[in-house]
Amino acid sequence: MGRWEPDARERLVRAALDLFSEQGYENTAVAQIAERAGLTKSTFFRHFRDKREVLFGGQDVLADLMTGAIAAAPADARPLEVIEAALVATAVTFTDERRAHGPQRLEVIASNDELRERSALKMVGFAIAMTDALKQRGVPELDAAVAAELGVLAFNRGYERWLETGGDFVEVARRTLGEVREAVASLEAAE
């Protein structure tokens, strides 16, 4: 096995995902992941900040897509319409290939506290990114924070639903955010 096999990063992700599924996250050593990928521990840490991150690659791209869409939204769009644009903008990353590993990945994350921790931080990162991007548009601080938080909620639920049902993520995200908005309205509706 030569040194220059391509796609080292993807091989590491696959090996990690499979090993985590087979024997659990804690029972899998980084050296073992690297070995299955035909690499070494050193190389693993060159590609990923830490053991957790192998399951969260590409999330920075998502935040960039969100903030980009928020900045690019029409000037007269209301906050939750801007949020919708942000969610829609992430759709390009929701490929069939991603959907294939999705459930396995979610299951692994759910099974371990360290991973749920990292996941939670990623979501907070999304919320902060969207809040800042909304503030940039002149949306009041608290309004921005509330809208961003609702957006993250819709994003998560939309993602799970998309994994279950498939189809176009744009549709799923729009529908999910719509339901969140309805829920918000029902909270403040009279008895």
Add this chain to the structure above:
Amino acid sequence: MGRWEPDARERLVRAALDLFSEQGYENTAVAQIAERAGLTKSTFFRHFRDKREVLFGGQDVLADLMTGAIAAAPADARPLEVIEAALVATAVTFTDERRAHGPQRLEVIASNDELRERSALKMVGFAIAMTDALKQRGVPELDAAVAAELGVLAFNRGYERWLETGGDFVEVARRTLGEVREAVASLEAAE
């Protein structure tokens, strides 16, 4: 220094907080914290699950207070009124002593990713706890999730404000949640 000095746990917290402030979280070894507290590494890990947890003790109590208050709220209370009761119920833990270390603690947490990660997970824990407690009351799943998320947002902002201004946490929490509700309303208001 005898074995039975009291308050081992509190001494560890203090030592950790001070050392983290003095030299940073990453540059402080658990052994060093234990040493300053007149204890050993073994004892540290007997009191705290891991190095991070020394800054998050007592958060389980908060979740219990929240869920208890939600379960005990009047049957005809609307979701966000129930959430208000949950936040108010946590006020008993917001003592002067807690307020004294608060800013130092927040600063340390903000300075390190591992700690922000743990903090994020705690907040998710609150959200899940409140969501479940609301569902228990018959609140629809999504409504419960939205209300809980808004509750966590208000809780965080209220906590920060309470650290700045002091006073009764009950007042601060009520006011902050009220502002969040106004922000929600303004999001759906016509242009």
Add this chain to the structure above:
DNA sequence: CAAGTGATGGGACTTGGTCTCATCAACCGT
């Protein structure tokens, strides 16, 4: 063909975290 570049291998090292066993103070019943 020689020099350079970039990804990899390898191994030493620190530290978080687990585990096991010994120790010792306080308590309790007789």
Add this chain to the structure above:
DNA sequence: ACGGTTGATGAGACCAAGTCCCATCACTTG
């Protein structure tokens, strides 16, 4: 007063995560 029990601690071995530094090798470029 005495011996046994309990519970918190100390001590040290041990494993894995993560860092660092340097050697190595494939591929590229002049």
